[in-house]
Amino acid sequence: MSMYDCIVVGSGHAGSCAALSAKEHVLMVDKCPAEWVGGNGYFTAGAHRTVHSGVDDLLSIVRNVTPEQAQVIDMEPYTREEFVEDIMRLGARRSDPSLVAALVDNSRQALTWLAQKAQVPFILSFHRQAFEVNGRQRFWGGLVTSVEDGGKGLIRAHQAALKDAGVEIWFDCPVFDLVKRDGRVAGVVVRKDGLEVQIESHAVVLAAGGFEANSELRVAHLGQSWDKAKIRGTPYNTGDCFAMAQSAGAKLTGDWSSCHSTCWDWNAPSLAGARDLTNQYTKSGYPLGIMINAHGLRFVDEGEDYRNYTYAKDLQFGKAILLQPGGFAFQIWDTKALGYLRKEEYGDEVVEKIYAGSVEELAHKLSAIGLQNGAQLIETLRTYNQGVKEHMSEHPELKWDPAVKDGLSTESSSTSLSPPKSNWALKIDEPPFVAVKVTCGITFTFGGLAIDPNSAAVLSESTGAPIPGLFCTGEMVGNLFWSNYPGGSGLTAGAVFGRKAGESAWKCIPKMN
Structure with a gap:
């Protein structure tokens, strides 16, 4: 040689x-x-x-x-x-x-x-x-x-x-x-x-x-x-x-x-990435909506920081999803956020999206793919929306802006959620409602x-x-x-x-x- x-x-x-x-x-x-x-x-x-x-x-x-x-x-x-x-x-x-x-x-x-x-x-x-x-x-x-x-x-x-x-x-x-x-x-x-x-x-x-x-x-x-x-x-x-x-x-x-891990499409291959879709299985639209687990509960602050400072964070968000019941979660938005989701990650040809005309219908549809407590999902959305409403009433000067940390949250003198949503908090109340099932994808150690x-x-x-x-x-x-x-x-x-x-x-x- x-x-x-x-x-x-x-x-x-x-x-x-x-x-x-x-x-x-x-x-x-x-x-x-x-x-x-x-x-x-x-x-x-x-x-x-x-x-x-x-x-x-x-x-x-x-x-x-x-x-x-x-x-x-x-x-x-x-x-x-x-x-x-x-x-x-x-x-x-x-x-x-x-x-x-x-x-x-x-x-x-x-x-x-x-x-x-x-x-x-x-x-x-x-x-x-x-x-x-x-x-x-x-x-x-x-x-x-x-x-x-x-x-x-x-x-x-x-x-x-x-x-x-x-x-x-x-x-x-x-x-x-x-x-x-x-x-x-x-x-x-x-x-x-x-x-x-x-x-x-x-x-x-x-x-x-x-x-x-x-x-x-x-x-x-x-x-x-x-x-x-x-x-x-x-x-x-x-x-x-x-x-x-x-x-x-x-x-x-x-x-x-x-390690570096993040929100990943539930339907993606398990043992290796797909060389055609590669990074398109990432699901990084969580700052624009909320994430709930199989019990219908939120478990992270979706608006803690810009996505590129949180998506790989230990305990947030990939690992946090992995530790939820069943190792999965649902990302949820309403019509106000849909236009801001990246098409390469959320296009119809890339991911399975669940559409619903009401929160009740959304809970029913998600129950078929892993949601265990539809009533809790409905209550979670109600309390979340109430928190957003109370915060907006106390801070009318704030405007929703996905390009800055806009301060729109769920926290006010009368309402405090655990966990909070610290930025980009809009009410999820205008149909159609859309959900995507995600899990944890590991990138590198x-x-x-x-x-x-x-x-x-x-x-x-x-x-x-x-x-x-x-x-x-x-x-x-x-x-x-x-x-x-x-x-x-x-x-x-x-x-x-x-x-x-x-x-x-x-x-x-x-x-x-």
Whole structure:
């Protein structure tokens, strides 16, 4: 076998960034078949969170906005301080500040590099992160950039760039050990065409994802109920490389007891995402309505914060749904909110919607698909509407606005609900009423390997120093996200640390004098 300059384990977004940064003579290996290329990146909406100074700053990298169209866009700058604070506050301030700083400080440059090096077709995310208000497109929640055709477009661009760069890719090629020699990692052992093959390299980059597709590890680390969660993405992220890294002396770190999970279509496949609909099974319209469990009771504050700050939160909302009776919930709206639901998630061809002309009819129809207490649903809606009414009567100056935290809630001097709804609370009283059944979909796990924030080198458990020849990126990185994260940060992190890993791997190559 040839000596490779760098071997990248994993064909997803982060691994692709590493391979494209490792200069030359790079081998990428993945245990998935070729038709499953792309890891979890394929199943994303393509959102990348980045520091920016406003819409004009992004016009050079996005493809769906002209300077004239930019004049009707309201987009606040997203500063370094805001990005750092979002990660830290959502992670209960347990994230490693040096990793967070490395991610944030390199975020904008990473997007420019992706647009140029991989020709990633970035767009402004009107369909996910903006609402039209008074004839203007108003962006919210700090996240503004996405990719044309979502994760499919992202991986398509990567595959074209990898081909142009001459990166060799072996599919159906699981790695089951690292080659250790003279105190460094010097290659991998794979199974190719039924044979055990040792491949030599100057550096190895681990980008094989977390353990979310391994039910045994989910139960061991996340808890018993997690064996019932649906897999949102690739079924090949089973955590194998963590044990291999440990055998090479790597340090495990971060939040191994929680994960990124969210509201997911009850009718979606259970063991893997669907490569046609990918992220369309997400059901993120809960801030515009309410969610109830099988007993007809609300159980979360649907309006606690912007969707991209709550959808992946531990205990909210995926895990909270998983812990409800039967592991499911119903999202409910009336006609006032229907026009604001994203068509890619709630279109008739994507999800089964239950329509009703009255609350009583809605309770009856939902009883056929899991609702156990229709009377309680009717009472829940009555008390919710009463809470909204009392709040509005005390705060007539507030106006419903889905693009800001509008303060419209269920709380007043005479009414207090548990849980409250803190923003975007409108009465649900105008038919047709619509409901969708949802469950928990798991995306990726937060625990991972300790890395150096500047080089993405994997750190030793015994010494705390970098392990020569071993690097890590993507969802295998630990101590970056704890219990929650700001939407769009994962792909950006994959790019930032993928570039660092690839560049560091290239430096491991002996240079000719």
